[in-house]
Every structure is written in C-alpha cells, then in structure tokens.
Amino acid sequence: MADTQPFTVLIVGGGLVGSLASLYFARRGWNVQVYEKRLDPRTDPTPSGRSINLALSVRGISALQEVGVDEAILKTAIPMKGRMIHSLDGELTSQPYGVFGEHINSIDRKLLNEHLLNSADALSNVHTHFEHEMTQCDFDSKAVSFMKIDGTKVTVKADLIIGADGAYSRVRQQMMRKVRMDFSQEYIDHEWVELTIPPRKDGSYAMNPNHLHIWPRQTFMMIALPNTDKSFTVTLFMPRDKFQSVRTESDLIRFFESTFPDAVPLIGLDLLVGEYFKNPKGSLVSIKCSPYHYQDRCVIIGDAAHAMVPFYGQGMNCGFEDIQALDEFISTHLSVAAPSGSTSPSPLAIGEALKAYSASRHKDLVKINDLAMHNYVEMRSDVTKVGYLLRKKLEAALHRVAPSYVIPLYTMVSFSRIPYSEVMRRWERQTYWLNVAGVISGVAASVGLGVAYARYIGWRLFWYPAREDKSVTTIVATKVAGGGIWTALSGAYSAGRWKESFDRA
Numbered sequence: 378m379a380d381t382q383p384f385t386v387l388i389v390g391g392g393l394v395g396s397l398a399s400l401y402f403a404r405r406g407w408n409v410q411v412y413e414k415r416l417d418p419r420t421d422p423t424p425s426g427r428s429i430n431l432a433l434s435v436r437g438i439s440a441l442q443e444v445g446v447d448e449a450i451l452k453t454a455i456p457m458k459g460r461m462i463h464s465l466d467g468e469l470t471s472q473p474y475g476v477f478g479e480h481i482n483s484i485d486r487k488l489l490n491e492h493l494l495n496s497a498d499a500l501s502n503v504h505t506h507f508e509h510e511m512t513q514c515d516f517d518s519k520a521v522s523f524m525k526i527d528g529t530k531v532t533v534k535a536d537l538i539i540g541a542d543g544a545y546s547r548v549r550q551q552m553m554r555k556v557r558m559d560f561s562q563e564y565i566d567h568e569w570v571e572l573t574i575p576p577r578k579d580g581s582y583a584m585n586p587n588h589l590h591i592w593p594r595q596t597f598m599m600i601a602l603p604n605t606d607k608s609f610t611v612t613l614f615m616p617r618d619k620f621q622s623v624r625t626e627s628d629l630i631r632f633f634e635s636t637f638p639d640a641v642p643l644i645g646l647d648l649l650v651g652e653y654f655k656n657p658k659g660s661l662v663s664i665k666c667s668p669y670h671y672q673d674r675c676v677i678i679g680d681a682a683h684a685m686v687p688f689y690g691q692g693m694n695c696g697f698e699d700i701q702a703l704d705e706f707i708s709t710h711l712s713v714a715a716p717s718g719s720t721s722p723s724p725l726a727i728g729e730a731l732k733a734y735s736a737s738r739h740k741d742l743v744k745i746n747d748l749a750m751h752n753y754v755e756m757r758s759d760v761t762k763v764g765y766l767l768r769k770k771l772e773a774a775l776h777r778v779a780p781s782y783v784i785p786l787y788t789m790v791s792f793s794r795i796p797y798s799e800v801m802r803r804w805e806r807q808t809y810w811l812n813v814a815g816v817i818s819g820v821a822a823s824v825g826l827g828v829a830y831a832r833y834i835g836w837r838l839f840w841y842p843a844r845e846d847k848s849v850t851t852i853v854a855t856k857v858a859g860g861g862i863w864t865a866l867s868g869a870y871s872a873g874r875w876k877e878s879f880d881r882a
C-alpha cells in the first residue's frame with residue numbers, strides 16, 4: 378500500500394545552518410519541522426551572545442544561491458577586498474585577498490538568520506518552533522523530546538533528525554550513546570570580546586569599510602568588520618591570562634593606548650570601557666568527530682559536527698557547504714532507490730546517503746579545522762613578516778600568469794569550492810615546489826655571488842697564489858670563509874623552508 382504520511386525531517390537548531398537546511402529539505406516536498414531553544418530572533422531584542430557579524434565567502438554564497446536566497450542576503454553585505462594591517466605606529470597597509478579583485482563579505486548574523494527564517498516561514502511545508510529545547514532523542518522509536526520555556530514537555534515523531542544545534546550539540550551527545558563515535562575537543566587558551574567603532578560624527582565610516590582591519594600583535598590580535606550602519610564590530614582575541622590582567626579602567630586604557638593607539642580615538646574611551654567590561658568573553662573550541670550519522674535516522678551538520686576556531690572565517694561557510702554536500706548525496710542515492718507508489722524516500726537510500734556523506738566529508742572537515750587553527754598565527758603575526766609577504770607576492774604573481782596551476786591558499790579556501798582536503802594537498806605540493814625553487818635560486822645566487830666575489834678579489838690570486846702582498850694561507854682562508862658564509866646562508870634558508878613544509882604537512 379502507498380505510504381500517505383509525508384516524510385518528516387526534524388531539525389534541532391534554528392541558527393544559521395539549521396534555518397538554511399530547512400530550505401533544502403523543503404525543496405523535496407518533505408515535511409520540515411525546525412525546533413529552536415531560544416526566542417524567535419525576529420522578535421527578541423536581546424543579543425544572541427554570538428559574533429555580531431561574519432565573513433561570508435564563496436562556499437557559503439554557493440549554498441545560499443542554490444535555494445535562491447543569495448541575492449537578497451548579499452544586498453545587505455559589505456564587500457571586503459583585503460586586509461588592512463594596523464601597525465603599532467599607526468601605519469596602514471592594505472593586503473588584497475585576491476589578484477583578480479575577489480572579496481569576502483561582511484554580513485550581519487542577525488539579519489542573515491532572520492532572512493533565512495523568513496524564507497523558511499514562507500514555505501507551507503516548513504514549520505518553525507521557538508522556545509523548544511531538545512532534551513532527548515530516541516532514534517529507534519523516532520521520538521524527539523523537548524522542554525518548552527514554560528517547563529512543559531512535548532515529544533514529536535520524525536523520520537530523519539538533523540542536529541544543527543551548534544558546538545555543544547545535544548543531538549551529538551545523544552548519538553554518541555548509539556554510535557561508536559570518535560570525538561575530540563580542544564579549547565584554545567584565547568578568548569574574545571566584541572567592541573564597537575561607531576560612525577564618525579558626520580555619519581560616515583571611521584575607517585575604510587572595504588577591508589577587514591587587523592591589528593596584529595604577535596601573540597594576540599584585534600580585528601574589525603564593517604556594518605551597514607557605518608559602525609565596525611571589533612573583536613579582540615587574547616590569551617585568557619591577558620584578559621585577566623586587565624582588571625581596572627586604568628589597566629584597560631593603558632593597555633589600549635600602548636597596544637592599539639590608533640583604535641582608541643576611533644572607539645572612544647567611554648565606549649571602550651563600557652563595552653570591554655560589560656560584554657561577555659567568549660571561549661574558542663575546536664571539535665572533531667566521526668561519523669556524523671546514525672543509520673537512516675540522524676545526521677549532525679554545522680558546528681555540531683565541526684566547531685572550529687574562527688580565524689579562517691569558515692565556520693558558517695563550511696556549515697552551509699555541509700548542507701549542499703549532504704543534499705547532493707541524498708539526491709544521488711534517492712535517484713537510485715525510490716520505491717514506486719511511495720511519497721517517502723526509502724530508508725535504505727537515506728541510510729546509504731548519510732553513510733556516504735559521513736565517509737566523504739570527514740577528511741575535508743578535519744583539514745579546515747586544522748587550517749583555521751593555523752590561520753590564527755598567520756593573522757596575528759605572519760602578516761607582518763618579510764618572508765610571508767614575499768611568498769604572498771610570489772604566489773600572487775604566479776597565480777596571475779598561471780591561475781589554475783598556482784593558487785594561493787586563501788584563494789582556494791575562500792574563493793573556490795575545491796574540497797578542503799584537496800586544498801591542503803595542492804597547498805603542500807605548491808609549498809614543496811616553491812621551496813625547491815627557493816633552494817635552487819638560493820644556490821644559484823650563492824654561486825653567482827661567489828663568482829662575483831672571486832672576480833672582485835681576482836681569480837688569478839687563487840690560481841697563482843704567489844702574489845707578493847698576500848700569503849697563500851690568507852687567500853685560501855678568505856675564499857673558504859666567503860664560500861662558507863654563502864653555503865651557511867643558503868643552507869639555513871633551505872632548512873627553514875623544509876621545516877616549514879614539514880610542519881604544514
């Protein structure tokens with residue numbers, strides 16, 4: 378007999394990833410139920426405690442595009458075409474993100490979430506429920522229990538449960554009771570706090586709005602992203618003990634005036650003091666786990682599956698890409714196994730799709746998690762180093778002439794949909810060949826300079842050492858010392874490059 382019940386997908390978490398996922402499942406004509414523990418952000422004025430704005434790039438845009446919500450969302454975005462580095466003495470240096478004018482987009486988290494929820498609510502087969510905290514999943518009986526804000530409990534049935542409930546996912550916890558899940562979690566010793574640079578008195582931006590501003594200070598950093606109201610949201614990332622050492626107003630003012638002197642007049646002392654002490658200090662956690670699914674019943678996506686530190690601006694982008702990847706696996710498996718006369722997909726096909734998604738996505742999620750961790754060092758310190766800047770320039774020049782052979786790492790991560798694991802493979806291969814080229818040019822330069830040096834002193838002295846004013850010993854010693862210096866320099870350079878490539882690998 379034909380199955381007349383619509384296939385029900387229950388999404389736990391109505392944040393960025395959960396609300397976008399609802400649009401994807403709704404396209405299939407399935408019954409989609411979104412449950413969110415917080416108040417509806419469209420009517421709740423209190424801040425969510427999450428970052429105020431985010432960088433949206435190609436992977437995220439591609440996922441939005443597929444369900445037709447990209448244009449409206451990008452209308453509210455501010456393009457950022459590069460980093461603006463603020464040195465201690467106030468000097469500004471612009472470092473473009475791409476050689477072909479590519480940019481990332483500063484986007485308001487609340488606006489983005491609201492837009493996705495509005496798009497979901499506009500569909501007759503999506504139902505959003507707020508103030509429902511998921512407490513328990515019984516996967517085998519397909520029952521999910523919630524505690525409502527008034528303390529009452531409800532249990533609902535679902536064919537497929539999607540865990541989009543963030544880094545501290547309860548769906549993941551529940552799944553761990555059923556699945557032999559590998560799991561690791563790492564807190565870094567750095568926290569963050571958000572501050573504001575308000576618009577100027579004339580209502581204009583206080584800094585160039587088309588950049589992501591960075592104040593790199595080696596062991597910590599501050600960044601700022603523009604908002605449409607002409608303000609900037611500033612995020613200070615620092616070790617925990619440094620936060621704890623700034624206890625009083627005067628500690629704070631002294632710290633800011635000595636560390637971020639050009640930012641003090643932009644923020645203003647009153648606002649700085651008010652926000653620094655009032656705003657919550659967030660922690661930063663990196664989570665890896667595998668597999669991401671349980672049979673045909675449940676799958677976790679977004680931060681629930683792979684919370685990462687925010688330094689590559691990829692957490693949300695990668696979460697959006699999860700949905701697109703999962704959707705592709707579901708389409709592939711359903712097209713093979715749709716039982717005739719049924720409006721529901723076959724459990725077997727769903728199970729196979731989830732299994733294939735889990736297996737294929739893991740290597741990519743591990744790589745972006747690691748890259749995000751690595752990028753903190755790049756943002757807070759490497760961006761000011763000569764070696765880093767030279768390599769960037771060299772890569773950019775090579776990318777310009779051979780765009781599909783040499784692609785800078787940032788371009789692959791932020792401006793392409795190359796799978797993250799493939800990004801790392803290409804990056805390691807590129808690093809290897811750049812190092813080989815570095816070693817060859819180092820040796821060539823040593824030989825060239827050695828020859829020039831020998832010609833300057835005079836080859837003849839070497840071959841005819843019996844010149845009256847120099848002894849043979851002096852001449853040979855000079856040559857050996859000169860050669861030794863060049864060999865040592867090129868050797869140290871090569872060793873450094875090799876070590877770097879091994880560390881990255």
Ligand code: FAD
Pocket residue numbers: 389390391392393394395412413414415427428430431432433509510511512541542543544546547569612659678679680681687689690691692693694695696
């Ligand atoms: P969340 O946003 O955490 O949403 C989960 C939702 O589930 C929440 O609404 C929560 O209330 C709900 N929930 C939780 N438990 C339950 C339950 N038991 N029952 C019901 N509902 C529940 N990413 C980028 O791509 N670009 C950036 O520039 C960027 N910047 C960042 C800056 C900072 C400082 C931080 C901390 C993160 C940044 N990120 C960025 C990462 C990004 O914020 C996350 O990756 C993204 O929010 C993940 O979305 P999510 O929907 O998976 O999880």
